[in-house]
Amino acid sequence: MLLAGLAAAPAPEGPWRAVLDLEGGMLPFTLELARGSHGRSGRLCNGTRCEPLSTVELHGDSLTLGIADYAATITARLAGDSLTGTFRNVGNRGPRVIPFRAGRGRWPVTPAPAWLVGRWDATFFSDFGSSPRVFEFRNGAQGLEGTMISNTGDYGHFAGRMAGDSFTLAHFDGSFVYLLAGACHGDTLRGVFHAGLRTETPWIALRSTGAPHLKRPTEITGADTSAPFRFAFPDLDGRMVTARDPRFRGKVVLVDIFGSWCPTCHDQAPVLVDLYRKYHSRGLEIVGLAYEVTGDSAVDARQVRRYRDKFHIPFPLLLAGINDVDAAQATLPQLHGFTSFPTTVFVGRDGRVRLVHAGFYGPAMGAQHARLVKEFAREIERLLAEKG
Amino acid sequence: MRVAAIMSLALAAATGRASAQGEIARERADFVRWLAAAPTSPLATVAQQPIGRGVRLGPADADIPLAGVPAHIVAPRSGGIGLEGPGVSRLMPRGLPVRLRGYTLTVDGPAGREVLTVFGPRHAAKQPAYYPATPGFAFVGRLLPPEHRGTVRLLGVDGIEVEAAEAGSVIVSMGGARTRLRVRRLPSPGGEESELEIFFRDGTNGRTTYPAGRFVSLVPAPRGRYRLDFNRARNPFCAYSSAYACPAPWQGNTIPAAVTAGERYHADSAGASELAP
Numbered sequence: 269m270l271l272a273g274l275a276a277a278p279a280p281e282g283p284w285r286a287v288l289d290l291e292g293g294m295l296p297f298t299l300e301l302a303r304g305s306h307g308r309s310g311r312l313c314n315g316t317r318c319e320p321l322s323t324v325e326l327h328g329d330s331l332t333l334g335i336a337d338y339a340a341t342i343t344a345r346l347a348g349d350s351l352t353g354t355f356r357n358v359g360n361r362g363p364r365v366i367p368f369r370a371g372r373g374r375w376p377v378t379p380a381p382a383w384l385v386g387r388w389d390a391t392f393f394s395d396f397g398s399s400p401r402v403f404e405f406r407n408g409a410q411g412l413e414g415t416m417i418s419n420t421g422d423y424g425h426f427a428g429r430m431a432g433d434s435f436t437l438a439h440f441d442g443s444f445v446y447l448l449a450g451a452c453h454g455d456t457l458r459g460v461f462h463a464g465l466r467t468e469t470p471w472i473a474l475r476s477t478g479a480p481h482l483k484r485p486t487e488i489t490g491a492d493t494s495a496p497f498r499f500a501f502p503d504l505d506g507r508m509v510t511a512r513d514p515r516f517r518g519k520v521v522l523v524d525i526f527g528s529w530c531p532t533c534h535d536q537a538p539v540l541v542d543l544y545r546k547y548h549s550r551g552l553e554i555v556g557l558a559y560e561v562t563g564d565s566a567v568d569a570r571q572v573r574r575y576r577d578k579f580h581i582p583f584p585l586l587l588a589g590i591n592d593v594d595a596a597q598a599t600l601p602q603l604h605g606f607t608s609f610p611t612t613v614f615v616g617r618d619g620r621v622r623l624v625h626a627g628f629y630g631p632a633m634g635a636q637h638a639r640l641v642k643e644f645a646r647e648i649e650r651l652l653a654e655k656g
Numbered sequence: 657m658r659v660a661a662i663m664s665l666a667l668a669a670a671t672g673r674a675s676a677q678g679e680i681a682r683e684r685a686d687f688v689r690w691l692a693a694a695p696t697s698p699l700a701t702v703a704q705q706p707i708g709r710g711v712r713l714g715p716a717d718a719d720i721p722l723a724g725v726p727a728h729i730v731a732p733r734s735g736g737i738g739l740e741g742p743g744v745s746r747l748m749p750r751g752l753p754v755r756l757r758g759y760t761l762t763v764d765g766p767a768g769r770e771v772l773t774v775f776g777p778r779h780a781a782k783q784p785a786y787y788p789a790t791p792g793f794a795f796v797g798r799l800l801p802p803e804h805r806g807t808v809r810l811l812g813v814d815g816i817e818v819e820a821a822e823a824g825s826v827i828v829s830m831g832g833a834r835t836r837l838r839v840r841r842l843p844s845p846g847g848e849e850s851e852l853e854i855f856f857r858d859g860t861n862g863r864t865t866y867p868a869g870r871f872v873s874l875v876p877a878p879r880g881r882y883r884l885d886f887n888r889a890r891n892p893f894c895a896y897s898s899a900y901a902c903p904a905p906w907q908g909n910t911i912p913a914a915v916t917a918g919e920r921y922h923a924d925s926a927g928a929s930e931l932a933p
Binding site: 291362365394589 | 682683686687689690694696734735736739746747748749750751752753754762764767805807812813814821822823841843844847848849850851873875876877878
């Protein structure tokens with residue numbers, strides 16, 4: 269009797285069409301759960317881009333998925349071919365909870381129609397005022413995909429779906445909950461951008477004419493050029509490194525203001541490593557100023573070492589402060605209007621700032637990413653050609 | 657005509673959300689669990705203080721005495737707010753908890769006006785108390801544009817200053833009167849999220865609800881409308897601990913009726929505890 273009462277344990281393995289139910293819309297993403305010799309594992313995917321889950325635990329019919337980077341969890345009840353539960357992370361004002369559900373299988377691939385593919389100049393209308401964005405839509409291996417760009421960088425990879433003249437593109441990474449919903453009205457796109465459970469920002473977009481819609485990334489942060497650029501911070505072993513050290517004298521220096529927590533910085537790191545390898549022998553130095561999460565130098569140094577090892581970074585990385593735009597600005601008083609991580613400061617052979625590039629276009633930006641990499645190389649070549 | 661226009665914009669009683677009561681029950685259970693256990697729960701708060709030129713922690717004569725903690729100082733330094741003490745010299749990231757010998761510290765607030773909150777190892781044995789969820793206190797309707805656009809500095813639910821935007825107003829009919837309630841958008845720290853909030857007072861304040869007033873969120877609903885559910889009204893954190901600053905009442909946001917919905921003034925472990933009028 270006892271044996272007969274035991275039902276087969278449910279198995280969560282396989283792909284799941286998952287959804288976060290926001291107040292104003294449904295944010296789709298994909299979960300891929302597996303079981304191997306080392307236990308259960310899983311990935312959280314936006315279209316073709318996936319990130320590993322830190323833990324996958326099943327107790328009876330209760331499934332818990334950990335997203336350790338963001339102190340977040342998805343808990344759900346497994347019943348046959350469905351999962352029902354919540355996504356939650358903890359803040360200082362109370363728990364943040366968003367309903368979650370999933371069914372077995374993968375989302376159907378819906379290609380982007382020709383009328384949607386390309387670059388759109390958007391304006392967001394919030395209570396804090398209107399502000400520009402650019403949308404880049406294209407067809408990828410899993411249909412509609414793209415990204416959204418503000419004056420300070422892109423929002424990462426968005427995976428999309430079409431339904432008639434309407435479309436949605438979503439990005440969910442365990443912390444950021446973004447859903448861009450819109451529809452075509454003649455030659456205009458209109459819609460709502462959803463952030464988190466219930467923040468909704470209406471927008472309108474027109475096909476880009478090619479004229480600049482966003483501030484140029486080199487016009488966002490200014491610099492005092494009346495004196496050489498100064499910095500002085502400890503490296504990962506606690507040794508002080510300053511702009512006046514002999515290794516920087518008479519060199520072209522790229523100062524990379526970054527954080528190991530910042531996804532766009534991860535996009536930029538391999539590009540800087542390539543530039544360093546290519547131009548170091550001709551007089552290029554790069555130094556990374558890390559603004560980290562905890563402020564505890566032992567913990568932060570460990571995170572930055574991991575970042576250094578991941579990208580095989582050959583140039584020095586210094587612990588400059590914490591990941592707070594105001595705090596970072598205070599440590600670098602020669603910069604004005606510092607807004608974003610990463611920011612790249614181009615310093616000439618005379619030690620003075622020539623250019624400050626705010627943000628970075630990651631690979632999610634396609635052609636613009638490639639163009640920016642070329643612009644960085646061109647600027648370095650121009651500065652290397654100057655006399656010291 | 658003008659009256660008719662406002663009539664059509666007024667919030668109507670919401671209907672047809674059978675799941676709302678279940679959602680409210682789950683939200684309340686989540687919040688109760690968070691209050692009882694989270695290291696940064698207002699039931700564990702020891703002190704909240706502007707950092708200014710520095711705050712001394714630890715000994716009996718410190719700004720914030722903490723049992724078993726030698727003298728530490730939280731003060732501005734290059735790169736942000738620093739914590740200095742025996743064997744400790746570190747920056748305090750904004751909004752993230754830092755442990756100090758059984759206590760938890762957070763720094764929040766705008767640059768130059770940061771606030772330190774200190775949480776202790778023990779949570780007060782209090783539970784929030786709620787009126788039973790009642791459909792009659794939920795409304796759906798439109799948000800009227802603000803008379804003046806712009807931003808204003810005010811205290812959020814956690815006693816921390818934020819730059820809030822004037823988002824407009826809604827009109828509710830309760831107790832035979834129509835009351836216009838000011839709505840402001842309060843940003844969440846980091847990212848793109850924000851909440852439409854109403855800080856209101858009503859006939860229950862000082863009797864069954866907290867005297868300073870309560871917060872309630874305005875939630876987007878389909879077709880450009882919004883849902884206002886007073887069953888979700890909640891106390892500012894100053895109701896849980898005298899360590900918190902209470903937000904000042906928002907001009908005009910007084911409902912001339914008893915809103916017997918949402919969070920009451922919390923009961924202590926010994927039983928119901930209501931304030932005298």
